[in-house]
Amino acid sequence: MLSPSSFPIVIALLATFCGVGMVIALFYSHISRRSEAQRRFAAIAAMDAVTDRRTGADEVRRKKAVDVTLRELEDKRQAKRGAKPSLANRMRQAGLSWSTRTYHLTAVAAGFGSFLIATASLHMSPLTGAGFGIAGGMLLPHFYVNLMRSRRLASFSAEFPNAVDVIVRGVKAGLPLADCLRIISLEAQEPVRSEFKLVLEDQTLGLPMDQAVQRLYERVPLAEANFFAIVISLQSQTGGSLSEALANLSKVLRERKKMKAKIKAVSSEAKASAGIIGSLPLLVAGLLYLTSPAYISLLFTTSVGHMVIAGSAVWMLIGTLVMRKMINFDI
Numbered sequence: 001m002l003s004p005s006s007f008p009i010v011i012a013l014l015a016t017f018c019g020v021g022m023v024i025a026l027f028y029s030h031i032s033r034r035s036e037a038q039r040r041f042a043a044i045a046a047m048d049a050v051t052d053r054r055t056g057a058d059e060v061r062r063k064k065a066v067d068v069t070l071r072e073l074e075d076k077r078q079a080k081r082g083a084k085p086s087l088a089n090r091m092r093q094a095g096l097s098w099s100t101r102t103y104h105l106t107a108v109a110a111g112f113g114s115f116l117i118a119t120a121s122l123h124m125s126p127l128t129g130a131g132f133g134i135a136g137g138m139l140l141p142h143f144y145v146n147l148m149r150s151r152r153l154a155s156f157s158a159e160f161p162n163a164v165d166v167i168v169r170g171v172k173a174g175l176p177l178a179d180c181l182r183i184i185s186l187e188a189q190e191p192v193r194s195e196f197k198l199v200l201e202d203q204t205l206g207l208p209m210d211q212a213v214q215r216l217y218e219r220v221p222l223a224e225a226n227f228f229a230i231v232i233s234l235q236s237q238t239g240g241s242l243s244e245a246l247a248n249l250s251k252v253l254r255e256r257k258k259m260k261a262k263i264k265a266v267s268s269e270a271k272a273s274a275g276i277i278g279s280l281p282l283l284v285a286g287l288l289y290l291t292s293p294a295y296i297s298l299l300f301t302t303s304v305g306h307m308v309i310a311g312s313a314v315w316m317l318i319g320t321l322v323m324r325k326m327i328n329f330d331i
Contacts (some may be wrong), residue, residue, distance in 0.1 A: 085221070093219065094149035095191060103141060111137020128306050152191050153222055159192045160224050161253040164246055171243040177209065177232075195220055210236045224253055267327045274323040281316060 091098050098106075114136025119129035163184045170180035178200070185197040195216060202212035210233040217225040231249050235242045288296045299305035 090145055094145050095152045107137045107141045110140040122300050156191050156220055159189045161250055163188050163192050164250040168243050168246045270327040278320050
């Protein structure tokens with residue numbers, strides 16, 4: 001039994017409980033929604049943390065895979081860098097359809113022609129003419145193959161950025177890489193067209209794309225082809241956006257092209273000076289032969305003159321090579 005004095009306390013407690021109940025009844029939905037939102041936020045934050053950890057682990061694994069792939073490619077390049085290209089490879093890179101026998105026959109013909117010019121036109125002794133013939137037979141075909149090889153590689157380097165741009169646009173449009181290469185093999189300029197046609201033929205024979213592109217670098221030993229092979233190999237082994245990687249490669253190739261043009265413009269004055277200095281002895285000798293043939297004919301009719309010509313040619317060759325080394329830049 002409650003005493004009369006405790007009635008006010010009980011009434012106050014009941015009133016308090018009633019007020020709290022009314023407040024809870026009025027704001028229960030808002031409180032429950034807020035707690036549910038907090039739980040959802042907490043769950044999302046936990047999922048984000050797990051995703052970040054997974055993404056970080058995937059990124060670490062991808063970086064390790066890229067490092068391993070680059071190390072393997074660099075080891076392969078180092079193993080092949082010391083070996084000089086064979087005669088057949090140099091003629092293949094020059095775009096010549098010669099066989100080794102054709103090259104040797106051309107060397108014999110060049111040597112015989114040099115011997116006839118030295119003995120019949122320059123009135124040299126047979127022994128000196130034989131020396132000129134041997135030098136002509138060994139050097140003239142070699143220089144011709146190197147000249148054609150340099151021109152073909154330069155043409156490939158100039159056209160290759162356009163081919164990479166075609167691949168980038170095709171990949172962004174949803175075409176497979178093989179179809180993009182097929183478009184280049186049909187519509188690009190030579191020698192890019194024929195080289196990419198060989199890449200497609202290698203792939204048709206069952207060779208993976210990354211290995212087929214690596215063989216492109218073996219046929220065309222340029223830094224641009226090496227970069228392209230590395231990008232394709234990395235994308236095939238580690239994944240990633242091929243269009244973005246090739247777009248960056250295209251930008252790098254065009255910047256290299258601009259740098260080459262800038263270097264050519266800066267070194268043009270030095271090249272002109274080297275050409276003038278190198279041609280002066282020949283021009284002076286030709287003018288002397290036209291004005292005073294008896295004075296300069298001693299160089300071609302006496303043994304001392306032959307030794308002077310040989311020594312002068314050697315020193316001219318050394319000076320030309322030194323000037324060429326000074327004005328040529330590799331990037």
